[in-house]
Amino acid sequence: MADRAGAALTRPVDAPGDGELLPQVRIRHWGRVVAGLAVLAVLGLLFQAISRGDIDYASIPALLTQDVILEGLVDTIVLAVVAQAGAIVIGTVVALMRTSANPVLRWVSWAYIWVFRGLPVLLQILLWYNIALVFPAFSIPIPFTDAYLLDQPANVIMTGFLAALLGLGLNESAYMAEIVRAGLTSVDRGQTEAAKSIGMSPAKVLSRVVLPQAMRVIIPPTGNDFINMLKGTSIASVIGFTELIHAANALSSRSLAVMETLLAVAVWYMVVVSVANVGQYYLERHYNASIRPTGTRGSVWAKVGGSLRTPPFMRSSR
């Protein structure tokens, strides 16, 4: 030891690594500069092209608040929220059937998913909307009396809203069933056993232990689906339901400002989708907070920006 220490001391000062710390030259990221310049050039060209287009941009803000457009906006939101909420409830029930010990329930839930996920949404909406052709009236008689709980012509009941709600909601419920099932199976079996070992009933095991942990897996794809649902309501324009697209068509067929109206509608879709993103961010944070109390916390706006940069998620069935 003494020898080596002595050797270190007597080593010549110009040996590699001795002497002053040397200045360091960092890598130049030329690629980033080139990419930035290219993007600026493309944007410039695009802006020039857009400014030369035959379109009246100044009219768009006024179109945003046209009565028809606002009505379409409200209808879009109501349809999407009700359809998604229904899909979450039905999907959870179907997922529980799917993971149940009861073989009959397992088979029924499998068939449910097979049918409602397999058929195109547009077809499902058209089938519901035209149901009056097959069943002219819906009636539910009260047994042992002459009275009816429900007795109405099908055309009165099956409005555009209901047909769209059933078509979109039931299709989505099949997807939700798979999402919830993935969430349920993601929770470690040891959690269920621990919950049982302290005497929890099956309902408590589910509500207190399994579901809260499954939420972390369930929420992100559900948020994704809800955004899809918001946009998917546009299919309901086919049966004359006044959601945003139908409202835009109605308006522009009179004003002939087609592109202006469509762009106004585009603005509304982006606003609604962004609000949904914020909601999803808070939900995710809520369910992650208890698991990772010191988890990352960026600003809301950073998260929203991040979501907006993500390319839209497309599904083969839609």
Added chain:
Amino acid sequence: MSAVAIEGAGEGAAQGEVLVRARGLRKQYGSLEVLRGVDLTVRRGQVVVLLGASGAGKSTLLRCVNHLEAADGGEIWVDGVPIGFRHDGDRLHELREKDVARQRAEIGMVFQRFNLFPHRTVLANVTEGPVQVRGVPRREAEAYARELLERVGLGDKVDTYPDRLSGGQQQRVAIARALAMRPKLLLFDEPTSALDPELVGEVLAVMTELAREGMTMIVVTHEISFAREVADHVVFMAGGVVVEEGPPEQVIGAPQHERTRAFLARVTA
């Protein structure tokens, strides 16, 4: 460790009375017979250690006692109640899961992998059973939970989440969670097998303390020294049957059966 008495342990009955009686237990997975007619008797206040190589059926036997596994044949009676069944006249009627849950509330269990609820704090893990299952008022449940956590040496960790704790600390929380239900019986399924060697001692110390206070315990473990020093009764299993049983000085000190000797030679080597 403070001197808070564990309620439920050995309460109101003389030590020596039979608490657990298993008769002719059989269990098979597919063609694999895991239990081939096992009998087990545990008296109140006793610590019974189940020894044996992996695959001997120890854990399955333990999991049958609180009906996490349903036996294919045989009976288990805990404190005069047939587990998984309702005794009616000369028949046993199979119980629904909801009713089995009521029987399980009387039997605590500690798992190899701790299985704490990761979405709840240490305190909430311990109060979950009393509040949700027994309907104990939250304040009362929290007071008792704090006592128990103090006892297992984690009084300063009540507001922590489980993933911030070491394995040994997590397992001690799991023991407190089981004790919070004031169980008649505690089951331990290899409680130290998932721990780093230096953390085994702190968990065994808590278990030894519980045994000293008269808690009835069935312990599956490979810790031979724990079995020798703490157990009142040692059961050696192999191939789904009980090969040999008796006091530790007999089964571990002077094993009669060749398989017992071979096993002990392997684990103590």
